[in-house]
Amino acid sequence: MSWYNKRLAKSLWVFHVSASPCNNCDIEILDLLTPKYDIERFGIKLVGSIRHADVMLVSGIVNQKIEPRIKRLYSQAPKPIFVVAIGSCMSSQGVFRESYNRCKEVKEVVPVDMWIPGCPPKPEAMIEGVAKLIGVLNE
Amino acid sequence: MTKNRIPLGPFHPLLEEAEYFELQIEGETVVDLDMEIGWMHRGHEYISEQKNFTQSIYLVERICGICSTSHPIACVRAIEDIDNLEIPIRAKYIRSLVGELERIHSHLLWLGLAGHFIGYDTVWMWAWKYRETVLEMMEIISGNRNHYGMMRVGGVGKDVKPKDIPDLLDKLDMIDEKMEMIAKVANDDPVLKARLKGVGVLSHEQAINYCATGPTSRASGVPGDVRRDDPHDAYGMLDFDVITAENGDVYDKLVVRVLEILESSKIIRQCLDKLSEVEGPILNNVEEISPGEGIGRYEAPRGEVFHYIRSDGSNRPVRHKVRAPSYVNIPTYEASCKGISVSDALITLASVDPCYCCTERSLKIRSDSEEKPDLLELSKQKTERIRREYNGN
Structure with a gap:
């Protein structure tokens, strides 16, 4: 599928799923679109529906109520879709490890392709992650 | 006319948090x-009771x-209130400085989203x-763009250096x-006026009846502001106005x-003067x-936030209760959304600057097949x- 991935890498469309985060990762993701970081220069665009997306950004811990929704979103997405887990909550559950409402790690719910740790990750870190993803797709 | 139902969410293009609204409409009204709600519930109060006081601030x-x-400011004030602790004068100014910087960034964030x-x-x-400039200032002061980690019981963690x-x-x-x-644009722009004037009105009486707080109530002419009514930290020593409309x-x-941003910047200037x-x-x-x-x-930035902490003399809180401002502001939708057109509904829903992450302190999970709630489980x-835990295994 390398020919397909190369075409995909020219303009990745991103859909953002907030799986019970503290909002900060989401704000930093939106921040990437605004003039200072301007991630549209890589052809990246935030879309409103998972059916249009090539990349699914997930942030937060996965709680009991939102877990079936994430599964459903993933099943609705056109394949191939790349799942990027943003924030420390995704990679290690962060401060919410002892929460009674946390149910599963995200990798048990959907297959994750990339982790970007940080609480929240700096926009520069997210841009680096995205650049690496584009690099891998171009191989 | 037949009634229709419009579902919004939980993953809607315009909502950055997961929440679910159901609008009942007749025609376009x-x-x-x-x-x-409950999509964002993480059980903070329970986790806080497992941590010690310093950890619970983080x-x-x-x-x-x-x-x-x-x-964190409300939380450290609650802990200091147990022993009536006083904090150093320099720490008071730094607390107010950071709090006001946060107000500017939060209001600008809302302004941008409202435009969107x-x-x-x-x-x-x-x-x-x-x-971004405000976040840079935060980075200079605290080292972080977002989670600042400045507050400690008995003061603040980092000093503002004179050279900065x-x-x-x-x-x-x-x-x-x-x-x-x-502020000039808001005054002159025909698009903003045409879209926002007379939309989602919350009257003075309704604001009082729903106990709305923050800019939501101040826009309806209820001049409530904790900074002025219950002066703490440096607010008693500073000169500022409470903006109402x-x-x-x-x-x-x-x-x-927008006017509160200008007030906040006035406060920050006074704090920086004093800090030097x-x-x-x-x-x-x-x-x-x-x-x-x-x-x-x-x-x-959204209204009054309230923390309650009970201590039993050990190093961790026995009970920690949080009430966020959106908890009282969100019910005002009932007054402000009824009777408006569908196209104005979203900006009205966003107008109280709701924060569901703050609000979702409890949840109830209903399964489709049976009536029994999972909360019991x-x-x-x-x-x-x-x-x-008590049995030790």
């Missing part, structure tokens, strides 16, 4: 509204990424461009200039927020917290877990 920072100074919601993306891009103050003042000048421009529509909420004069420590050594209970209030699991 919204006649009723229902909402379901935890409440992560209740919400936007109010990540309001919750009415399809006016220029406002979004510009407001967020100037918001000229740089901070320069950046503040730039924000002031741009905010005056935005009269009509209670979305436009007035926007104007109140006042010398002294920034942190008192607090060795133990005696048994008792304490409350802490703070005027967050959660409660049983908690009891089981506590029992296991």
